[in-house]
């Protein structure tokens with residue numbers, strides 16, 4: 066059955082409010098629960114797992130430098146409703162349903178970062194080896210930006226996020242408020258995820274092998290998931306009625322695997338004004354944007370000359386296919402008051418990172434490999450999650466990482482704790498290639514195309530401790546394309562003479 070497009074209005078996720086004060090700061094309560102969610106007018110409600118029962122979860126809207134506490138609790142069943150591969154890291158001898166929440170893009174303290182082994186089960190009955198505390202603390206010290214929170218439990222992240230465990234987290238600041246950008250109801254979040262549905266309306270997630278054999282476990286993790294429908298804010302191919310004026314859209318690609326080429330029908334140009342880490346210095350006029358999983362883009366689109374028209378947000382990689390459409394904007398609302406918003410030429414200032422202060426350059430390869438069952442597995446430097454830590458930067462030090470993609474596929478590489486800058490990109494022959502528009506902003510996730518080498522630079526601060534870095538194609542992350550990252554205190558090298566660390 067092909068679902069009719071543009072029949073459901075775009076929902077806007079609700080804003081969560083704190084419940085009480087805790088240690089003098091606001092405390093939020095978020096419960097992970099199983100519930101039913103209607104993805105489309107013509108689909109029966111599907112079983113989902115939602116933060117506070119919502120898909121996507123409630124949106125946080127917090128002020129820069131005002132820290133908060135969040136108590137994330139698990140009230141989920143003990144059995145998963147999606148196919149759990151019991152042979153991959155984290156899933157082997159552990160409870161089937163585990164959760165832990167990572168605030169993606171936040172420089173969180175290590176004990177509040179949602180380490181994949183800091184998982185907990187229902188009512189915190191069982192906890193993973195890295196579990197430290199029930200209430201997480203977020204300092205919100207970063208620039209105004211669009212972060213997101215999602216599940217990060219080792220070996221089942223792809224299933225938990227697909228089940229619905231993802232939501233938005235906005236940081237606001239004074240500087241952003243002084244800009245004449247579209248605001249209030251003219252600033253709209255768009256959480257984009259591809260899904261597939263069974264005929265009864267339930268969520269479909271594949272398992273392999275299709276014809277089970279004795280040598281390969283069933284269900285086995287798949288190396289990629291591409292859904293046949295696109296959802297935005299939890300609705301399949303929704304529509305939004307807009308006024309003929311400028312709108313600011315905060316787009317999050319929360320898909321498991323899919324990279325989109327966002328563009329509008331008729332090649333309507335738009336402005337990229339911000340990336341993962343907040344506003345760019347200057348807007349960039351674009352006609353399309355390639356965005357891989359976990360990346361966010363902040364854009365301004367002008368509908369003022371499009372009165373009466375219907376404009377599609379599309380995926381330029383899939384034009385002609387059903388998934389080539391993402392959602393529809395119907396410019397049918399009357400202009401409620403004159404549009405005085407604009408895109409200023411100067412948006413913000415981004416502190417440069419000097420190449421002269423680089424303490425270490427790491428060359429890290431992205432490569433195809435095989436697991437013990439002969440299944441495709443993607444790795445960094447041929448190392449699995451369980452191999453000893455090798456990325457051990459000193460607190461406060463600046464490093465360059467060369468991400469060398471020796472595979473034909475796209476890998477969105479995400480590093481916890483830091484924002485980085487993209488220095489440059491090379492093709493497989495070592496020739497410099499054009500930067501992507503998003504390369505001009507602060508990033509926490511970078512699209513590394515097949516065969517490319519991407520160089521990034523970052524400063525490891527403000528905390529030391531255990532973090533991770535990984536591919537954000539969740540099917541890769543869950544199958545060992547994830548490595549520990551330990552930030553060492555700066556006096557480490559003087560006090561220690563053990564040769565165990567790569568530093």
Ligand code: C2O
Nearest residue numbers: 167169217359479
């Ligand atoms: Cu968005 Cu380590 O995750």
Ligand code: CU
Nearest residue numbers: 476536538541
């Ligand atoms: Cu990958």
